[in-house]
Amino acid sequence: MAKSHAPRDGDAESTLTVLLAFAANLLVALAKTVAAVVTGSASMMAEATHSWADTGNEVLLVIADRRSKHPADRAHPFGYGREAYVWSMFAALGLFALGAGVSITHGIQELFRSEPASDFGIAYTVLAVAFVLEGISFRQAYRQVRREAAAADRDLLEHALKTSDPTVRAVFAEDAAALIGLVIAFAGILAHQLTGSPIPDAIGSILVGILLGVIAVVLIDRNRRFLVGEEATGQLHQAGLRALLELPDVEQVTMLRMEYLGPRQVYLVGAVDLVGDDVEHTVAELLDRCERALEEHPYVRKAVLSLSTPGDPPLTPEPQSAGRA
Numbered sequence: 001m002a003k004s005h006a007p008r009d010g011d012a013e014s015t016l017t018v019l020l021a022f023a024a025n026l027l028v029a030l031a032k033t034v035a036a037v038v039t040g041s042a043s044m045m046a047e048a049t050h051s052w053a054d055t056g057n058e059v060l061l062v063i064a065d066r067r068s069k070h071p072a073d074r075a076h077p078f079g080y081g082r083e084a085y086v087w088s089m090f091a092a093l094g095l096f097a098l099g100a101g102v103s104i105t106h107g108i109q110e111l112f113r114s115e116p117a118s119d120f121g122i123a124y125t126v127l128a129v130a131f132v133l134e135g136i137s138f139r140q141a142y143r144q145v146r147r148e149a150a151a152a153d154r155d156l157l158e159h160a161l162k163t164s165d166p167t168v169r170a171v172f173a174e175d176a177a178a179l180i181g182l183v184i185a186f187a188g189i190l191a192h193q194l195t196g197s198p199i200p201d202a203i204g205s206i207l208v209g210i211l212l213g214v215i216a217v218v219l220i221d222r223n224r225r226f227l228v229g230e231e232a233t234g235q236l237h238q239a240g241l242r243a244l245l246e247l248p249d250v251e252q253v254t255m256l257r258m259e260y261l262g263p264r265q266v267y268l269v270g271a272v273d274l275v276g277d278d279v280e281h282t283v284a285e286l287l288d289r290c291e292r293a294l295e296e297h298p299y300v301r302k303a304v305l306s307l308s309t310p311g312d313p314p315l316t317p318e319p320q321s322a323g324r325a
Contacts, residue, residue: 014167014263015065017140021171022058024137028130028178029055035126039119042110042198043188044126046103046205050181050212051130053099054174057091061167064088068262072301079301081262082227088166089223095174096216103209110202120193124186131182138175145172152235162233165263166223177215181208232258232266236299240268241317247293249286251275254312261301268294268303271312283307 029051036044064087072079142156145168149159160172188204191197232240237258244253255271274286287305294303 013144014165015062017144017171018058018061018065018167020140021137021175022055022062024133025051025055025058025178028133031126031129035122039123039189041123041185041189041192042107042201043185043192043204043208044123045106046208047127047130047181047185049102049106050099050178050208053095053102053212054178056098057095057170057174060087060091060094061170064091065167077302078261078267079265081260081265081301084166084263085223085226088170089220089227091170092216092219092223095212096220100209100213100216103212104206105209107202107205107207107209110198110205120189123189127182127186127189131179134175134178134182137171138179141168141172141175144168152233154235161218161222164226164230164260164265166219166226167263169222170219173215173219177211181211184208184211226260230260232260236266238318240266240270240294240300241315243294243297244270244272244290245317247290249274249290252308252314254308254314256315264299265301266299268300270303270305271308272305273308273314 029048032044032048032051035041036048064084067087068081068084070080070083145160145163146156148163148168149156152159154162160169163169184204184207188201188207191200191204231237237256240258241253241256244250244256251273253270253272255269257269258266261267272287272290274283287307291303291305294300294305
Protein backbone atom coordinates (compact mmCIF):
# COMPACT_ATOMS: atom_id res chain seq x y z
CA MET A 1 0.00 0.00 0.00
CA ALA A 2 1.29 3.46 -0.88
CA LYS A 3 2.31 5.61 2.00
CA SER A 4 0.31 8.64 3.12
CA HIS A 5 1.95 11.97 2.55
CA ALA A 6 1.91 14.68 5.17
CA PRO A 7 0.13 17.94 4.36
CA ARG A 8 2.26 20.40 2.40
CA ASP A 9 2.43 24.18 2.57
CA GLY A 10 0.93 24.50 -0.92
CA ASP A 11 -2.05 22.33 0.12
CA ALA A 12 -2.78 24.49 3.15
CA GLU A 13 -2.56 27.68 1.13
CA SER A 14 -4.86 26.26 -1.55
CA THR A 15 -7.47 25.53 1.12
CA LEU A 16 -7.20 29.11 2.41
CA THR A 17 -7.54 30.47 -1.14
CA VAL A 18 -10.75 28.50 -1.77
CA LEU A 19 -12.35 29.32 1.60
CA LEU A 20 -11.62 33.02 1.21
CA ALA A 21 -13.13 32.96 -2.28
CA PHE A 22 -16.24 31.20 -0.94
CA ALA A 23 -16.80 33.80 1.78
CA ALA A 24 -16.29 36.71 -0.64
CA ASN A 25 -18.57 35.24 -3.31
CA LEU A 26 -21.36 34.46 -0.84
CA LEU A 27 -21.43 38.04 0.46
CA VAL A 28 -21.22 39.46 -3.04
CA ALA A 29 -23.99 37.17 -4.35
CA LEU A 30 -26.38 38.26 -1.61
CA ALA A 31 -25.67 41.95 -2.20
CA LYS A 32 -25.99 41.68 -5.99
CA THR A 33 -29.27 39.78 -5.74
CA VAL A 34 -30.83 42.49 -3.58
CA ALA A 35 -29.51 45.18 -5.94
CA ALA A 36 -30.79 43.31 -9.02
CA VAL A 37 -34.30 43.04 -7.53
CA VAL A 38 -34.38 46.69 -6.44
CA THR A 39 -32.90 48.22 -9.62
CA GLY A 40 -34.19 45.83 -12.28
CA SER A 41 -30.82 46.00 -14.03
CA ALA A 42 -30.06 43.16 -16.48
CA SER A 43 -26.31 43.53 -15.94
CA MET A 44 -26.77 43.36 -12.18
CA MET A 45 -28.92 40.25 -12.53
CA ALA A 46 -26.19 38.66 -14.67
CA GLU A 47 -23.64 39.58 -12.01
CA ALA A 48 -25.83 38.11 -9.28
CA THR A 49 -26.12 34.87 -11.27
CA HIS A 50 -22.36 34.93 -11.81
CA SER A 51 -21.68 35.27 -8.08
CA TRP A 52 -24.13 32.52 -7.11
CA ALA A 53 -22.47 30.24 -9.67
CA ASP A 54 -19.07 31.09 -8.21
CA THR A 55 -20.34 30.45 -4.68
CA GLY A 56 -21.61 27.01 -5.67
CA ASN A 57 -18.34 26.35 -7.45
CA GLU A 58 -16.34 27.12 -4.31
CA VAL A 59 -18.32 24.43 -2.46
CA LEU A 60 -17.35 21.94 -5.16
CA LEU A 61 -13.74 23.13 -4.99
CA VAL A 62 -13.70 22.59 -1.21
CA ILE A 63 -14.94 19.04 -1.84
CA ALA A 64 -12.25 18.61 -4.49
CA ASP A 65 -9.58 19.86 -2.09
CA ARG A 66 -10.68 17.60 0.77
CA ARG A 67 -11.32 14.40 -1.18
CA SER A 68 -8.05 14.61 -3.10
CA LYS A 69 -6.15 14.49 0.21
CA HIS A 70 -7.61 11.17 1.37
CA PRO A 71 -4.76 8.73 2.05
CA ALA A 72 -4.15 5.78 -0.22
CA ASP A 73 -5.86 2.51 0.67
CA ARG A 74 -6.04 -1.03 -0.67
CA ALA A 75 -8.66 -0.10 -3.29
CA HIS A 76 -6.80 3.04 -4.37
CA PRO A 77 -3.07 2.40 -3.90
CA PHE A 78 -2.16 5.64 -5.71
CA GLY A 79 -4.46 7.71 -3.53
CA TYR A 80 -7.41 9.94 -4.41
CA GLY A 81 -5.56 12.86 -5.99
CA ARG A 82 -7.55 12.83 -9.24
CA GLU A 83 -10.75 13.47 -7.27
CA ALA A 84 -9.61 17.11 -7.41
CA TYR A 85 -9.99 17.16 -11.19
CA VAL A 86 -13.38 15.40 -11.11
CA TRP A 87 -14.98 17.88 -8.72
CA SER A 88 -13.25 20.83 -10.36
CA MET A 89 -14.71 19.64 -13.67
CA PHE A 90 -18.18 19.70 -12.10
CA ALA A 91 -17.51 23.26 -10.91
CA ALA A 92 -16.42 24.35 -14.40
CA LEU A 93 -19.50 22.75 -15.97
CA GLY A 94 -21.67 24.56 -13.42
CA LEU A 95 -20.01 27.85 -14.29
CA PHE A 96 -20.70 27.20 -17.96
CA ALA A 97 -24.35 26.16 -17.54
CA LEU A 98 -25.47 28.44 -14.71
CA GLY A 99 -23.15 31.41 -14.98
CA ALA A 100 -22.73 31.72 -18.74
CA GLY A 101 -26.00 30.17 -19.87
CA VAL A 102 -28.30 32.11 -17.57
CA SER A 103 -26.50 35.43 -18.12
CA ILE A 104 -26.61 35.17 -21.91
CA THR A 105 -30.22 33.97 -21.95
CA HIS A 106 -31.35 36.74 -19.59
CA GLY A 107 -29.49 39.35 -21.63
CA ILE A 108 -31.13 38.22 -24.89
CA GLN A 109 -34.55 38.25 -23.27
CA GLU A 110 -33.96 41.78 -22.00
CA LEU A 111 -33.12 42.95 -25.53
CA PHE A 112 -36.67 42.13 -26.65
CA ARG A 113 -38.70 42.97 -23.54
CA SER A 114 -36.47 45.31 -21.61
CA GLU A 115 -37.70 47.68 -18.91
CA PRO A 116 -35.91 50.78 -17.61
CA ALA A 117 -33.90 50.29 -14.43
CA SER A 118 -33.96 52.59 -11.41
CA ASP A 119 -32.05 53.32 -8.19
CA PHE A 120 -28.72 53.41 -9.97
CA GLY A 121 -26.98 54.57 -6.80
CA ILE A 122 -27.70 51.22 -5.15
CA ALA A 123 -26.26 49.39 -8.14
CA TYR A 124 -23.07 51.44 -8.09
CA THR A 125 -22.65 50.98 -4.34
CA VAL A 126 -23.05 47.20 -4.59
CA LEU A 127 -20.64 47.04 -7.53
CA ALA A 128 -18.04 48.98 -5.54
CA VAL A 129 -18.41 46.73 -2.48
CA ALA A 130 -18.29 43.65 -4.70
CA PHE A 131 -15.13 44.90 -6.40
CA VAL A 132 -13.42 45.28 -3.01
CA LEU A 133 -14.46 41.81 -1.81
CA GLU A 134 -13.58 40.13 -5.10
CA GLY A 135 -10.29 42.03 -5.09
CA ILE A 136 -9.40 40.61 -1.67
CA SER A 137 -10.10 37.09 -2.87
CA PHE A 138 -8.23 37.63 -6.14
CA ARG A 139 -5.25 39.06 -4.26
CA GLN A 140 -4.88 35.82 -2.29
CA ALA A 141 -5.12 33.68 -5.44
CA TYR A 142 -2.77 36.02 -7.32
CA ARG A 143 -0.14 35.89 -4.56
CA GLN A 144 -0.21 32.10 -4.47
CA VAL A 145 0.00 31.75 -8.27
CA ARG A 146 2.76 34.37 -8.50
CA ARG A 147 4.86 32.67 -5.81
CA GLU A 148 4.46 29.23 -7.38
CA ALA A 149 5.15 30.64 -10.86
CA ALA A 150 8.42 32.17 -9.66
CA ALA A 151 9.46 28.84 -8.08
CA ALA A 152 8.63 27.00 -11.32
CA ASP A 153 10.39 29.62 -13.50
CA ARG A 154 7.18 30.35 -15.42
CA ASP A 155 5.12 33.37 -16.36
CA LEU A 156 2.17 33.94 -14.07
CA LEU A 157 -0.51 33.13 -16.65
CA GLU A 158 1.44 30.11 -17.89
CA HIS A 159 1.55 28.71 -14.38
CA ALA A 160 -2.14 29.45 -13.79
CA LEU A 161 -2.90 27.24 -16.81
CA LYS A 162 -0.34 24.51 -16.13
CA THR A 163 -0.43 24.14 -12.35
CA SER A 164 -1.51 20.70 -11.19
CA ASP A 165 -3.73 22.30 -8.52
CA PRO A 166 -7.15 22.84 -10.15
CA THR A 167 -8.62 24.67 -7.16
CA VAL A 168 -6.04 27.47 -7.36
CA ARG A 169 -6.49 27.71 -11.14
CA ALA A 170 -10.28 27.90 -10.77
CA VAL A 171 -10.26 30.56 -8.05
CA PHE A 172 -7.68 32.65 -9.92
CA ALA A 173 -9.65 32.46 -13.18
CA GLU A 174 -13.07 33.00 -11.62
CA ASP A 175 -11.94 35.97 -9.50
CA ALA A 176 -10.25 37.56 -12.50
CA ALA A 177 -13.45 37.04 -14.51
CA ALA A 178 -15.47 38.49 -11.63
CA LEU A 179 -13.44 41.71 -11.60
CA ILE A 180 -13.72 42.06 -15.37
CA GLY A 181 -17.44 41.29 -15.16
CA LEU A 182 -17.94 44.03 -12.59
CA VAL A 183 -16.35 46.55 -14.95
CA ILE A 184 -18.63 45.34 -17.78
CA ALA A 185 -21.69 45.59 -15.52
CA PHE A 186 -20.70 49.10 -14.42
CA ALA A 187 -20.33 50.21 -18.05
CA GLY A 188 -23.69 48.68 -18.98
CA ILE A 189 -25.53 50.30 -16.06
CA LEU A 190 -23.85 53.66 -16.64
CA ALA A 191 -24.77 53.60 -20.33
CA HIS A 192 -28.32 52.69 -19.32
CA GLN A 193 -28.48 55.66 -16.96
CA LEU A 194 -26.96 58.13 -19.43
CA THR A 195 -28.98 57.09 -22.48
CA GLY A 196 -32.18 56.01 -20.81
CA SER A 197 -32.07 52.88 -22.95
CA PRO A 198 -31.89 49.44 -21.29
CA ILE A 199 -30.20 47.98 -24.36
CA PRO A 200 -26.59 48.61 -23.15
CA ASP A 201 -27.53 46.98 -19.84
CA ALA A 202 -28.80 43.88 -21.65
CA ILE A 203 -25.68 43.77 -23.80
CA GLY A 204 -23.61 43.93 -20.60
CA SER A 205 -25.41 40.83 -19.35
CA ILE A 206 -24.61 38.99 -22.58
CA LEU A 207 -20.94 40.03 -22.43
CA VAL A 208 -20.65 38.80 -18.85
CA GLY A 209 -22.10 35.47 -19.96
CA ILE A 210 -19.66 35.17 -22.86
CA LEU A 211 -16.76 35.93 -20.50
CA LEU A 212 -17.89 33.19 -18.10
CA GLY A 213 -18.33 30.76 -20.99
CA VAL A 214 -14.76 31.29 -22.17
CA ILE A 215 -13.36 30.83 -18.65
CA ALA A 216 -15.48 27.70 -18.14
CA VAL A 217 -14.29 26.10 -21.41
CA VAL A 218 -10.64 26.72 -20.47
CA LEU A 219 -11.14 25.18 -17.01
CA ILE A 220 -13.01 22.18 -18.44
CA ASP A 221 -10.20 21.53 -20.93
CA ARG A 222 -7.46 21.73 -18.29
CA ASN A 223 -9.26 19.33 -15.94
CA ARG A 224 -9.90 16.95 -18.83
CA ARG A 225 -6.20 16.86 -19.64
CA PHE A 226 -5.22 16.02 -16.07
CA LEU A 227 -7.91 13.35 -15.79
CA VAL A 228 -6.69 11.66 -18.97
CA GLY A 229 -3.12 11.83 -17.66
CA GLU A 230 -0.67 14.69 -18.10
CA GLU A 231 3.11 14.42 -18.06
CA ALA A 232 4.84 16.38 -15.32
CA THR A 233 6.35 19.73 -16.23
CA GLY A 234 9.87 20.07 -17.58
CA GLN A 235 11.11 21.64 -14.35
CA LEU A 236 9.61 18.92 -12.19
CA HIS A 237 10.88 16.24 -14.56
CA GLN A 238 14.40 17.64 -14.17
CA ALA A 239 14.02 17.71 -10.40
CA GLY A 240 13.02 14.03 -10.48
CA LEU A 241 16.00 13.17 -12.66
CA ARG A 242 18.39 14.92 -10.29
CA ALA A 243 16.78 13.19 -7.30
CA LEU A 244 17.40 9.82 -8.97
CA LEU A 245 21.01 10.62 -9.84
CA GLU A 246 21.67 11.75 -6.27
CA LEU A 247 20.79 8.28 -4.92
CA PRO A 248 24.04 6.52 -3.97
CA ASP A 249 22.98 3.26 -5.62
CA VAL A 250 22.14 4.83 -9.01
CA GLU A 251 24.88 5.28 -11.61
CA GLN A 252 22.78 6.60 -14.48
CA VAL A 253 19.17 7.01 -15.59
CA THR A 254 18.07 6.01 -19.09
CA MET A 255 14.30 6.52 -18.87
CA LEU A 256 12.04 8.66 -16.71
CA ARG A 257 8.27 9.23 -16.88
CA MET A 258 6.35 11.34 -14.39
CA GLU A 259 2.57 11.62 -14.59
CA TYR A 260 0.29 13.67 -12.33
CA LEU A 261 -1.93 11.70 -9.98
CA GLY A 262 -3.38 14.83 -8.38
CA PRO A 263 -2.37 18.27 -7.10
CA ARG A 264 1.38 18.12 -6.40
CA GLN A 265 1.36 14.32 -6.72
CA VAL A 266 3.20 12.36 -9.38
CA TYR A 267 3.68 8.74 -10.39
CA LEU A 268 7.35 8.21 -11.24
CA VAL A 269 8.53 5.38 -13.50
CA GLY A 270 12.20 5.07 -14.44
CA ALA A 271 14.92 2.79 -15.75
CA VAL A 272 18.33 2.98 -14.07
CA ASP A 273 21.81 1.49 -14.09
CA LEU A 274 22.88 0.59 -10.57
CA VAL A 275 26.37 0.98 -9.17
CA GLY A 276 28.34 -2.26 -9.29
CA ASP A 277 27.25 -5.64 -10.65
CA ASP A 278 25.28 -7.32 -7.89
CA VAL A 279 23.36 -10.59 -8.07
CA GLU A 280 19.63 -10.64 -8.81
CA HIS A 281 18.23 -10.68 -5.25
CA THR A 282 20.54 -7.85 -4.21
CA VAL A 283 19.50 -5.78 -7.25
CA ALA A 284 15.83 -6.18 -6.27
CA GLU A 285 16.59 -4.91 -2.78
CA LEU A 286 18.55 -1.96 -4.16
CA LEU A 287 15.72 -0.97 -6.52
CA ASP A 288 13.21 -1.22 -3.69
CA ARG A 289 15.43 0.95 -1.49
CA CYS A 290 15.69 3.56 -4.26
CA GLU A 291 11.92 3.56 -4.74
CA ARG A 292 11.32 4.10 -1.02
CA ALA A 293 13.82 6.95 -0.98
CA LEU A 294 12.08 8.66 -3.91
CA GLU A 295 8.68 8.29 -2.22
CA GLU A 296 9.97 10.31 0.70
CA HIS A 297 9.77 13.32 -1.62
CA PRO A 298 6.48 15.16 -0.95
CA TYR A 299 5.54 15.19 -4.67
CA VAL A 300 6.16 11.49 -5.39
CA ARG A 301 3.10 9.41 -4.57
CA LYS A 302 4.53 6.20 -6.08
CA ALA A 303 7.86 5.28 -7.71
CA VAL A 304 8.60 2.21 -9.82
CA LEU A 305 12.13 1.52 -11.07
CA SER A 306 13.56 -1.12 -13.37
CA LEU A 307 16.98 -1.87 -14.79
CA SER A 308 18.09 -0.14 -17.96
CA THR A 309 18.48 -2.06 -21.18
CA PRO A 310 22.16 -2.36 -22.06
CA GLY A 311 23.20 0.30 -24.56
CA ASP A 312 20.42 2.78 -23.71
CA PRO A 313 21.83 6.33 -23.64
CA PRO A 314 21.78 8.04 -20.23
CA LEU A 315 19.65 11.09 -19.46
CA THR A 316 21.55 14.23 -18.54
CA PRO A 317 19.98 16.83 -16.25
CA GLU A 318 19.77 20.44 -17.39
CA PRO A 319 21.23 23.26 -15.29
CA GLN A 320 19.55 23.43 -11.90
CA SER A 321 16.17 25.17 -11.79
CA ALA A 322 13.51 24.78 -9.13
CA GLY A 323 10.47 22.79 -10.16
CA ARG A 324 6.95 22.98 -8.79
CA ALA A 325 3.88 20.88 -9.46
